[in-house]
Amino acid sequence: MDTIQAIQKRQGVLAYRPDPVPRELVEIVLRAACAAPSPANTQPWEWIAVHDPELVSMLVSHLIKTQEKGVFRTMLDTPPEFTGDLMKLYRDLEKAPWWIVLCRHRRAQLGPPELNSLIRDWELCSLGAAMGILMTAAVSLGLGSRWFGNPMLDPSPIEDLLGIPEGLEIIAASPLGYHDQPQKKRPKQDPDVHHKFSRGDKYALASLLQGRLPWEEVTHFNYYGQS
Ligand SMILES: Cc1cc2nc3c(=O)[nH]c(=O)nc-3n(C[C@H](O)[C@H](O)[C@H](O)COP(=O)(O)O)c2cc1C
Numbered sequence: 001m002d003t004i005q006a007i008q009k010r011q012g013v014l015a016y017r018p019d020p021v022p023r024e025l026v027e028i029v030l031r032a033a034c035a036a037p038s039p040a041n042t043q044p045w046e047w048i049a050v051h052d053p054e055l056v057s058m059l060v061s062h063l064i065k066t067q068e069k070g071v072f073r074t075m076l077d078t079p080p081e082f083t084g085d086l087m088k089l090y091r092d093l094e095k096a097p098w099w100i101v102l103c104r105h106r107r108a109q110l111g112p113p114e115l116n117s118l119i120r121d122w123e124l125c126s127l128g129a130a131m132g133i134l135m136t137a138a139v140s141l142g143l144g145s146r147w148f149g150n151p152m153l154d155p156s157p158i159e160d161l162l163g164i165p166e167g168l169e170i171i172a173a174s175p176l177g178y179h180d181q182p183q184k185k186r187p188k189q190d191p192d193v194h195h196k197f198s199r200g201d202k203y204a205l206a207s208l209l210q211g212r213l214p215w216e217e218v219t220h221f222n223y224y225g226q227s
Contacts, residue, residue, distance in 0.1 A: 006140040009183070013144030014089050016096040016177040023051070025141050026098055026176060032137035036130035039122040042107045045130050048162050050099040055161060059101075060094040062157050063148055063173065070153035077200035096175030100134065101151070101158065102127060103168040127171050135174070144179035147172055187211040 001009070026049050038044055050056055068087055072078040078086065104127055110119050135145045151158050155170040164170065189211035197204045220226055 001140050003136070003140075006136045010135050010139045010145075011183055011186075012146035013175070013179040013181065014146060015092040015179060015181040016144065016175060017180045018095045018097065019178050021097050021143065021177055025143065026051075026100075028141065029134050029137040029143070029176070030100070033130045033134035036126060036133050038126035038129075039119065040108070040110055042110065042123070042126075044104050044107060044123040045127055046103045046105045046168055048101040048103070048164070050101060050162065051097065056096070056099055057094055058161055059099055059158060059173070062154075062161070063150060064090050064093065066150040066154050067148075071150050075153075075199075076205060078205060079200065079202050082202040082205075092180065093175055095180070096177035098176040100145075100174045100176055101162060101164075101170060102131060102172045102174075103164060104171050105168050124171065131172055131174070138176060142178065143176055145174045145176055147174055189213050191217055 030047055030049065033047070034043070034045065036045075050059055064087070067090060068083060072083040072086060104120075104123055106123070131147060135147070138145045149172055151170045151173050158164070158170055158173075159168075187210060189207075191213055193204075193207045194213075197208050216227060
């Protein structure tokens with residue numbers, strides 16, 4: 001599979017088969033992720049690859065709780081009956097044999113303290129690039145993944161569970177495993193879906209979660225608005 005195919009094939013996978021994934025494959029995707037660009041080459045990442053079934057189970061049960069309370073109820077104000085339906089999609093997450101937890105590690109004080117927030121933004125961009133590479137590398141090896149940002153809403157239980165030292169900030173977690181769901185082709189998305197989105201509206205959320213904006217809508221040549 002070439003790189004462009006792997007990028008376009010990637011989708012966030014929620015349902016996994018329990019089939020084992022050899023550690024060598026996990027090392028390949030982690031090495032690939034560490035090739036990401038970073039501000040002044042600070043490489044602000046630390047990865048924890050969780051494989052112990054007990055740890056995976058505790059990590060997943062915390063993520064599921066945070067997804068329901070933190071993301072659906074608090075952030076998106078999803079109606080309870082719709083939240084119940086959505087949460088059913090998350091029930092096979094524990095089957096993924098590996099979970100990758102990404103932490104931000106500030107390795108150098110690049111600028112004066114008043115620029116800390118900007119530098120953190122730069123570091124987050126870099127961590128996003130690293131996760132993107134990890135997920136693409138996973139596809140190229142036949143593996144599925146899904147970015148979970150919800151650990152940032154309630155990181156302490158994961159820090160305690162995995163012994164993450166002070167000074168490291170949990171940014172994301174992703175399962176890694178063989179997917180157990182047929183991949184659907186992405187429909188084109190109407191840009192109006194974004195303008196009309198409002199918290200608590202299950203139809204608006206369902207539309208937002210589907211498809212991709214036509215690339216021409218978000219791409220400009222020479223001048224903004226020019227194709
Ligand atoms: C920063 C970030 C945070 C995310 N957090 C969550 C999350 O907490 N729970 C979840 O189910 N999906 C999460 N996602 C996955 C997105 O919902 C998903 O990528 C998006 O719906 C597009 O679908 P796709 O990954 O299949 O292209 C997150 C993605 C990103 C980039």
